[in-house]
Amino acid sequence: MAHEKLSMAQALNQALRDAMKADDTVLMFGEDVGALGGVFRITDGLTAEFGEDRCFDTPLAESGIVGMAVGLAMNGMRPVVEMQFDAFGYPAFEQVVSHVAKMRNRTRGKVSLPIVIRMPYAGGIGGVEHHCDSSESYYAHTPGLTVVAPSTVADAYTLLRRAIEFPDPVIFMEPKKLYWAKEEVDLGVAEPGIGTAVVRREGTDATLIAYGPSVPIALEAASAAAAEGRSLQVVDVRSIVPFDDSTVCEAVRSTGRAVVVAEASGFASVSSEIVARVTERCFHSLAAPIRRVTGFDIPYPPPKLERHQLPGVDRILDAVDSLQWEDS
């Protein structure tokens, strides 16, 4: 297949298209996903190609959207639903937590729910209130949910295809600020499956652990550090639940130092969980306590202040510098 320059939005669109072609039980629905193609155009052209029964607009009701997906999945369909923005997933939270997450468990394995709940998440786009939340920790905290976040164009395609084939509900977090960045890629299910982290950059001095929108920032920090003679490794978590302890721990053991980077508030978060897990498993390989660079513990700020909230290269490099180096 020829290499093409594609954006993450286009890759996600292609993944949906290919999944719908491959399996006619796959349905896509939500708010404005039909004629408009979604406010981010991720569902562009799907109604035209597959018809209104396969990709359709619902009434404006997130709880209804997710609740209906539960019933559809119980009756043989593979619903993929879109929450228009991270924070507009909250009206559906009851359905997600009480039903989507628990159905398999409640029915002692009799009912599985192959549902994908896609949502644009996180900030960096100058959005107004309620359009930039990082809500992954709420979902990750809920047993029964699988939570993934791609960081590259190719991985967006792979992860979405895998999520749709997955036998259990997947919360699919799409880093909205990465929607438009183009990469040269060969689309195909090329990346590893759900439950696997990958090393995006090799390095020997310290390990940066990141996911979703923070991966490109971590890579940028690693390039900057390289210019100063420090070799940073970057691990992309990809799959928040299930978490790939072995790849992450192997990486941290190889360097002995680690910084976790995430956009969400740090308190009681996925980033705290990562620090705890790595500490439990790698304590004796650590040369310094693991540091975190996260958003502050505040509601997501308005556009003119958001740069203060987002983890940036300087904060990452400062955190790396604080990892008790012998020469400093």
Next chain:
Amino acid sequence: MTTVEEQLLPSADPVQLVDEHGKRHDNPQYGMPPVEALVDGYAQLVVGRRINDQASALVRQGRLAVYPSSHGQEACQVAATMVLGEQDWLFPTYRDTVSIVSRGVDPIETLTLLRGDWHSGYDPYERKVAPQSTPLATQLIHAVGVAHAARLKGEDTVVMALCGDGATSEGDFHEALNFAAVFKAPVVFFIQNNEYAISVPLARQTVAPSLAHKGIGYGIPGERADGNDLAGLLSVLGSAVAKARAGEGPQLVEAHTYRVQAHTNADDATRYRNEAEVQPWLERDPLKRLDAYLTTEGLLDDAHRSEATAVADKVAEDLRVGLMQEVSPDPAELFAHLYATPTPQLVEQAAFLQDELSREEA
């Protein structure tokens, strides 16, 4: 004896006192509002239109992040606040800038949310205007709470709660109606049915005969009005407010109007509707028709018009000048308003940011 259905059912057609040609239609139930109200309302419509158009222009110039315009819906916006007393509350959404300004809030403070420098720019208690709600329908239940508290405190307060047609599909809309009815809360739920929720037409939200019918199942009387007719709206909303104030419980009013522009500047309306559909609505413009009616009646002349235009010009100029000024909100404020007393963690994070900023400066 009237039946329960008769008490609760909306009129067969939307109430209209002045039609699109500016012709008067008498209604047995709803009288023509006083002349002064119509002339004042006219002036407010002119200002409202100017705010909408100026704000849209400011988005194009990059001065506002986004602006959901109520162009064409100004009669709803203005009527919703004109029927309120000082003691009453307004619960607006992101599209209700004009309503908030009509309530007396500074236009620049009203646009703070859309300008990106803080989530809400005005003090809700000052004019009794709640923060503009972005999550749909969620504010309606708050409106019920404010109204219930007012009853408990013996205040003579009515709450005007605004939402769009799309929002009526949300669970919170239904819970709000039910709570209001059960607690007999003095709330007027005012739905601006502009036919679209972003790209989705009304037919995809409901198959009910009208949104005003949605009150029935909750025991709330529903009424509908031509949303581009200020006279009809003032009369219908005025009567709803009076009933709520008189202790008759919540009321539901649906205005039939149309979103003549795109959802926001970020939206491409050509993807889901054709221009031919929009055209007739431009001819039902709320401003043109009120102008025509008042002129025929000899109630409006060029002096009124130029006075209204002058006020609107001034508002537009203030907006341009005010929004031209670059604001740089203080990052320290990020930590200031989370708790009455900041947690030790927040104090630490504030210090961290201060330190980072001072190093940036150095």
